[in-house]
Amino acid sequence: MNIELELKIQAWLDNELSANEAAEVAALVATNTEAQALAAELKSLKAFVHANEPALTVPESREFYWSKIERAIAQSERVAPQSESAGLSPIFAWARSWLAPVAGLAAMIAVLIVIAPRSSEPEYSETDTPSEGGGVIHFKDPASGMTVIWFYDQAGNPIQNPDSIDNVEKPE
Amino acid sequence: MARRLDLKTAEDQALVRVAQRGNMPAFEELISRHRDKLYARAFSMLRNEEEALDVSQEAWVKGWQRLKQFQGEAGFATWMTRIVINLCLDHLRKKKRQQTESLEELDEEWGGAERRMPFLVVNPTEGLERIELRKRIDRALVQLSEAHRQVLVLYEFEEMDYKQIAKVTHCSIGTVMSRLFYARRRLAALLMSLKKERDSE
Numbered sequence: 001m002n003i004e005l006e007l008k009i010q011a012w013l014d015n016e017l018s019a020n021e022a023a024e025v026a027a028l029v030a031t032n033t034e035a036q037a038l039a040a041e042l043k044s045l046k047a048f049v050h051a052n053e054p055a056l057t058v059p060e061s062r063e064f065y066w067s068k069i070e071r072a073i074a075q076s077e078r079v080a081p082q083s084e085s086a087g088l089s090p091i092f093a094w095a096r097s098w099l100a101p102v103a104g105l106a107a108m109i110a111v112l113i114v115i116a117p118r119s120s121e122p123e124y125s126e127t128d129t130p131s132e133g134g135g136v137i138h139f140k141d142p143a144s145g146m147t148v149i150w151f152y153d154q155a156g157n158p159i160q161n162p163d164s165i166d167n168v169e170k171p172e
Numbered sequence: 173m174a175r176r177l178d179l180k181t182a183e184d185q186a187l188v189r190v191a192q193r194g195n196m197p198a199f200e201e202l203i204s205r206h207r208d209k210l211y212a213r214a215f216s217m218l219r220n221e222e223e224a225l226d227v228s229q230e231a232w233v234k235g236w237q238r239l240k241q242f243q244g245e246a247g248f249a250t251w252m253t254r255i256v257i258n259l260c261l262d263h264l265r266k267k268k269r270q271q272t273e274s275l276e277e278l279d280e281e282w283g284g285a286e287r288r289m290p291f292l293v294v295n296p297t298e299g300l301e302r303i304e305l306r307k308r309i310d311r312a313l314v315q316l317s318e319a320h321r322q323v324l325v326l327y328e329f330e331e332m333d334y335k336q337i338a339k340v341t342h343c344s345i346g347t348v349m350s351r352l353f354y355a356r357r358r359l360a361a362l363l364m365s366l367k368k369e370r371d372s373e
Binding site: 003006007011014016038040045046048049050052053054055056057058060062065066068070072073076 | 215313334
């Protein structure tokens with residue numbers, strides 16, 4: 001007998017075959033002595049094992065066994081609310097993980113802007129005095145001791161000779 | 173006024189309903205009723221007292237956490253036993269990852285020497301008390317490989333069919349069939365040798 005046939009006989013005893021297959025195996029077992037011997041062995045063993053599961057009892061007292069379970073339950077319930085709160089509000093979790101550092105960074109930048117020395121700010125001054133016929137721009141840079149004055153007409157074009165215009169206010 | 177439930181005499185279903193509302197004493201009563209069965213099943217799978225204790229206790233904790241999901245399609249003890257079986261299988265998988273499968277085990281998968289042995293007509297009940305029969309089975313189960321014992325326990329004690337066993341053990345049905353066959357043939361041989369030992373005493 002090959003292994004496939006042996007497994008089929010076992011499956012027949014375990015009620016795992018279709019009606020057609022079961023009929024084929026039953027016919028084989030009825031006529032083949034080797035198949036009969038295997039079926040008898042398996043049948044006897046199945047019944048014997050099934051009815052005699054080793055009976056065991058917990059080797060600890062009821063109180064001690066329960067106390068360990070109770071402690072583990074209490075521990076798991078202490079952990080659960082923390083993870084639940086994180087799980088129930090994903091937006092809050094996202095905000096906490098992303099917005100908090102961004103907000104911190106923004107606050108830091110704001111503080112730096114307020115307290116930072118203004119040394120980088122330009123020391124020079126520039127004033128524009130527009131009037132009807134044009135205007136005057138007055139630029140002064142004390143660091144380099146430079147003063148520049150230029151005149152422009154109504155269209156904003158520079159005027160080479162300011163005396164040629166009358167209605168422009170000339171600096172002293 | 174609601175009638176107070178007598179935990180000692182209440183049926184499992186009533187205790188489950190009360191425990192589902194967070195009543196710990198009702199759950200403790202369920203544990204006291206079924207703890208031996210769960211422990212025995214874990215021990216049959218793991219063959220280690222300490223591991224069986226840990227896994228059975230872990231199963232009860234999981235049972236409490238999932239109690240609201242229990243709808244009562246199966247009995248409470250059956251539901252709990254499935255939890256312990258799954259935990260045992262996870263435990264064995266973790267252990268197996270740490271070990272390499274030996275050539276002997278591979279040989280067992282497809283049937284070792286026992287497959288070629290003549291068929292035995294086992295009559296183990298002859299002249300034996302039930303307690304002695306159980307001891308004999310227990311001694312024989314120890315000598316089976318882990319993979320074969322798993323399949324045998326799931327089929328004979330847990331009453332799963334081939335398909336269910338294949339699903340929980342992550343094996344093909346063909347593997348389940350060959351493992352079960354080998355386990356039974358080896359068990360038959362072991363029981364016969366135990367019987368011979370006893371007869372010669």
